[in-house]
Amino acid sequence: MKKRILTILSILISTLTFACDCVVYNPILEFYSSEYVFEGEIISKIYAKDSLTYKVTFDISKHYKNGDFPKTLEFDVTAEEEYTGQWTSCDWSAKKNQKWLVYAYKYKGNLTFSGMCSNSKIINNRPIGLREQKMLDNGNSFKIENYIFEYESEFNYCINVTDINSILENGKIKEYKKPITLLNILIDSNGNLISITRQRELIRKKDSIFNLTTGIEDANRKPITEFEKDAIELISQVKKWEVKKYKKTGINVPYLRHIWVSYDLKTNKWSYEL
Incomplete structure (x- = not known):
């Protein structure tokens, strides 16, 4: 019994030690600073020749933020550890046929999104919460001042x-x-x-x-x-x-x-x- 408790404690300590160190924005602030906020399904995932990155294409079913409304959007994402040989506690990946809620923003001039340290998330088996859905439906009326x-x-x-x-x-x-x-x-x-x-x-x-x-x-x-x-x-x-x-x-x-x-x-x- 003691051995089992020690094992569980070791796992918990390891998890806490290597947890991704970042702050997730209040959803409305991420909405406010995003270029696009949408629901979409990944219809394509193609690795680069060196396999260090991959490109995912979203078929967008619903846009939330005012502006232009492209039917598809593409994002370049850093590949998984098995390809890069580097692992961090902030690693994440996107897969074909996954449905996502995406908060897309500009970084160094390029459009991107993240599955970690962000409100972007997979919504296949876990729908958007009622509070966040209410925010999304009213996000365009938000005035930060x-x-x-x-x-x-x-x-x-x-x-x-x-x-x-x-x-x-x-x-x-x-x-x-x-x-x-x-x-x-x-x-x-x-x-x-x-x-x-x-x-x-x-x-x-x-x-x-x-x-x-x-x-x-x-x-x-x-x-x-x-x-x-x-x-x-x-x-x-x-x-x-x-x-x-x-x-x-x-x-x-x-x-x-x-x-x-x-x-x-x-x-x-x-x-x-x-």
């Missing part, structure tokens, strides 16, 4: 423009209880401060179609402490922040930043950490 973003990797990382340290130097000197708090800073698409909420009281309002944040508010379940009140008053003076842009289109978006604010009772100094 109407949503609030936080940790998504497809955007530039933003920090404050207004100097925070100079503001904290004027903070009040008091005998606070629990003088540390995490605050959420809502910033508009032009880099202007909109509002500040307490992390422990944060409520996100989500869009039911795209599963993105449309607004935030403070739940006010617990009374605000004296320290939180003074911390919010200080951070409210940090009016200007860097503008957040979606990298692929350069469109400005509103966003949420998180800031730790603390007060040292020994030195009577305020500090922060983004």
Whole structure:
């Protein structure tokens, strides 16, 4: 029994160790940045002479994204390990007669897609989920500037423009209880401060179609402490922040930043950490 448990643990550890290290985009963001989004069946798979790549041709049954609507599309794909002699945890392959949902995008000027680290997937035996189908049916109405973003990797990382340290130097000197708090800073698409909420009281309002944040508010379940009140008053003076842009289109978006604010009772100094 112990031997069997050790074997299972070894397999699990191996799987975790070699799992493909990548982030799969929110489907609507991949839809937004794709050239084509479609359902189709692979009707041809032809290897190159050196067998290091192969070309797959899709017969497209349904287009989701507005634009031109080709009946077929071809993609060059890196061949399987048995041909290249190289294996990675991100390897995948496409086969003739498979039906796919494809998010096709441009990479180095060429149209491509991926079966790994993407929402592209085989749909022969596993149909598209209801939530994703709803997104696909409404994807052309999506406007990225109407949503609030936080940790998504497809955007530039933003920090404050207004100097925070100079503001904290004027903070009040008091005998606070629990003088540390995490605050959420809502910033508009032009880099202007909109509002500040307490992390422990944060409520996100989500869009039911795209599963993105449309607004935030403070739940006010617990009374605000004296320290939180003074911390919010200080951070409210940090009016200007860097503008957040979606990298692929350069469109400005509103966003949420998180800031730790603390007060040292020994030195009577305020500090922060983004």
